[in-house]
Amino acid sequence: MKHIDFHLDFISPYAHLAFEHLPEALEGLSYSVAYKPVLLGALLKQHGQLGPAEIPSKRSWTYRHxxxxxxxxxxxxxxxxxxPYNPLPHLRLAVSTGDDGSxxxxxxxxxxxxxxxxxxxxGDAARxxxxxxxxxxxxxANSDESKALLKRNTDEALQQGVFGTPSYVVDGRLFWGxxxxxxxxxxxxxDAWFDGPQWASADQRPALLRGSKPA
Structure with a gap:
């Protein structure tokens, strides 16, 4: 049985869709899942990315998509x-329902x-x-322990190479979206494809550095 770390932030509509679709998408397979809330904003900041909602035309496309x-x-x-809204209350509430961040x-x-x-x-307070x-x-949810669990989840996700949500990590391999x-x-x-060169060497090539000019 394979184990999946499912990294999610409730602010992400794609994470919602993936969460709802997961049982159907993996129907008939043997697996276990740990659902781990992470702060998407911190992932984006660490990788120097803007969120989709911070780019007006991408925001419009994302919502329609x-x-x-x-x-x-x-x-x-x-x-x-x-x-977007502030997802921290939902994330901290989520981790406060468990003991280890899952x-x-x-x-x-x-x-x-x-x-x-x-x-x-x-984000309505009454809701x-x-x-x-x-x-x-x-x-x-606002206890030091809940805050620490959310930070630990986010730090661990970054260590696994997670750059967005939803992300799924299995056997050290990252799948996204x-x-x-x-x-x-x-x-x-x-699938034997994952043991071949297309997975292993796809990213093993030089990249044009940002700011540099082609010769």
């Missing part, structure tokens, strides 16, 4: 009343659907309070 993907895959999704599928589902179903304000009452966390689920399935099924 995720609604289309939900439509074509039969996954319920509505844009929250405002986006959370149950039920907890992840509850928070994802709080954000991505109904079209309401994800957050109701969400916390529903989840019954083991500790205060909603459309990465098909590739993940092939790996879990033992």
């Amino acid at each position: 995720v609604l289309w993907l939900g439509h074509t895959h039969g996954i319920e999704i509505q844009m929250p009343a405002s986006h 959370i149950s599928r039920l907890a992840a589902e509850t928070i994802f659907r709080h954000v991505w179903r109904g079209g309401e304000d994800a 957050l309070a109701a969400l916390a009452a529903q989840l019954k966390p083991k500790r205060d 909603f459309d990465g689920l098909q590739m993940l399935r092939a790996y879990l099924k033992g």
Whole structure:
């Protein structure tokens, strides 16, 4: 049985889609999953990236794209009343429901659907309070322990090479994005392609350094 670390941030619509689609995408395979909340903003900052919502034209495309993907895959999704929003309360609440930074599928589902179903304000204080009452966390979401668990998850994700969410790490191999689920399935099924040169050497070539000019 293969083990998957599923790195997620509830602010990501692609993470919501991947979470909902995972059982169907990997149907018939033997695997275990650890759902690990991470702070996407910290990943982006570490890698010097802007989030999709920080680029106006990409923001427009992203929102249309995720609604289309939900439509074509039969996954319920509505844009929250405002986006992006501050995901820290949801992330800290999530890790406060567990002991080691991983959370149950039920907890992840509850928070994802709080954000991505109904079209309401994800950060509304009353809704957050109701969400916390529903989840019954083991500790205060704003406790030092909850903050430390979220930071540890994010640091560990960075060490694994994670640069965005959703990401899936299996056997030290990184798969990314909603459309990465098909590739993940092939790996879990033992596709020999992953033992060949196309995986191993695809990135083993020089890159044009930013700011340099071709000769």
